[in-house]
């Protein structure tokens with residue numbers, strides 16, 4: 001058993017201020033209970049030579065280190081020797097694309113990239129696909145995808161991304177951004193932006209992108225796909241196949257004027273109502289054993305009410321202590337938390 005010190009990314013300290021260490025500890029808690037199956041313990045904040053770290057005990061093999069490498073706030077990891085010397089541990093992240101994919105687009109209402117990564121990690125860890133996250137291309141849906149922060153993080157992991165968004169400005173902004181970014185990076189890809197039809201009716205538009213990270217991967221057919229629909233999220237089950245995604249990860253409207261954008265004005269202020277109406281369709285698209293993770297503003301969408309809606313939709317809420325440490329303040333109007341549930345097998 002060794003003791004490890006994880007250096008939290010400086011950007012996490014800027015985004016979360018004092019909550020960065022607590023959120024890192026919460027994410028490590030979920031990782032420890034799921035993928036790492038109890039192999040880390042005594043996780044706590046600790047200052048070493050004036051620098052804050054999150055430290056923990058662990059008995060880590062390569063797979064465990066690979067899991068830790070993707071912790072949303074992980075900047076560097078050290079193994080501490082008996083004399084307290086720090087030995088750097090190489091972090092091989094899943095990341096397969098340049099990180100400006102996530103940072104270039106800046107707009108009002110964007111969900112913070114680090115928090116999006118945390119939500120994606122924790123949701124997949126709560127699903128039955130947790131054991132496949134380091135080896136397989138999972139399929140993740142963001143049914144309120146805005147301009148694609150979750151979709152980009154999913155692509156960054158080399159996974160397949162699907163999205164739904166009602167605001168044409170957001171859909172169009174992403175439909176212009178992604179193909180242009182792929183072209184700038186000289187990555188092999190195809191992009192089709194076409195009408196979205198169901199039963200002879202036009203529901204909206206859809207963007208279908210297929211890409212590969214190298215020419216060799218493209219030639220071998222080892223591709224990553226993105227499908228995004230301009231549609232009302234309550235029609236999700238009409239747009240995507242039943243049982244087709246491993247996880248649903250989304251940042252629900254915050255129900256406040258400030259920071260919100262687009263969509264239907266009324267719905268923006270009634271996130272619980274939107275979730276109640278949309279969840280049945282989302283659940284159909286989720287495969288058995290899949291998980292739903294939703295970020296909510298607890299001022300307008302109290303945690304217990306959101307969990308009750310997940311249960312009403314036939315899901316099993318995950319509310320054990322490991323999943324309760326994610327609440328944090330964003331600003332005066334937004335107290336953010338996440339709710340999770342799993343579809344029965």
Ligand SMILES: C[S@@+](CC[C@H](N)C(=O)[O-])C[C@H]1O[C@@H](n2cnc3c(N)ncnc32)[C@H](O)[C@@H]1O
Nearest residue numbers: 110111144145146147148149166167232233263
């Ligand atoms: C908190 S924002 C998500 C932002 C996104 N994560 C990003 O970083 O761009 C919530 C999104 O839900 C969308 N929305 C609200 N009601 C919707 C509906 N009925 N169908 C589809 N999208 C909807 C809004 O337009 C908004 O883009």
